[in-house]
Amino acid sequence: MHLLRGVATVAFVYPVIGDVRRLALKQRWSRRLLDILGIRIDAALAGVEPGSLVVANHISWVDVFVINAARPVAFVAKAEVRQWPLLGWLAARTDTVFLRRGSRGHAKIVNAEIDALLEAGKDVAIFPEGTTTDGTHLLGFHGALLQPAVETGRPIQPLALSYETPDGRQSLAPAYVGDTSLGQCLAAMLAERSLVARLRPTPPLATPGRARRELARAAHAAVAFSLGLPSASSRPGISADPPDARPSDDVPTDSLSPAPAD
Secondary structure (H helix, E strand, O other): OHHHHHHHHHHHHHHHOOHHHHHHHHHHHHHHHHHHHOEEEEEOOOOOOOOOEEEEOOOOOOHHHHHHHHOOOEEEEEHHHHHOOOHHHHHHOOOEEEEOOOOHHHHHHHHHHHHHHHHOOOOEEEOOOOOOOOOOOOOOOOOHHHHHHHHHOOOEEEEEEEEEOOOOOEOOOOOOOOOOOHHHHHHHHHHHOOEEEEEEEOOOEOOOOOOHHHHHHHHHHHHHHHHOOOOOOOOOOOOOOOHHHOOOOOOOOOOOOOOOOO
């Protein structure tokens, strides 16, 4: 019923209201969804400068709604999301920018769209790991999608995201990784009965005069420090130090939106 209410709002209300009201409705809808799932938000994003490129670690499909509940933003998602029944339609009408995976040419088009949003003072969020983890480690950050902030001179805002039980223990229930299905992930979250989603911004990164790879390294280090994780990936099977001791600059070939790793 909540999903259908969102569809009706986007179909009939969005066309006749302005951007400010649309963002408020998106935030309210996201907060209500988290209430249904038993997730409480612990965030302090009031000081984030409008028109920032938000760079966050990625754990679950619910990350999008956690961030939107705290501060409504536009997201960058893989192009396949556009084809998802109903959810793809909703995403396309709520400021989602779709990226064709592995295409450098299409990335340039996407970067132009992100440029326009940032210049208009709208926040845009990306998940630069390119896929989800269970939250116990941090993958390297791809730098390609940081280019719009470099070109426009807008700040990059690192954001550390984690899920905990009410008594402060880390929860793996929201992790949407590997072969985990949406139903299994949803059941795991509901089994916890109550969760806390913590969003912690770190100091923003000024972009003028800095290369995107340097900024990717700085954002990765800031998020890792905030989460208390090693600055290099500790995931088994992945080198502790990316090539040249820096995260990849290529456009990610895995998901840029909440979906299990391919």
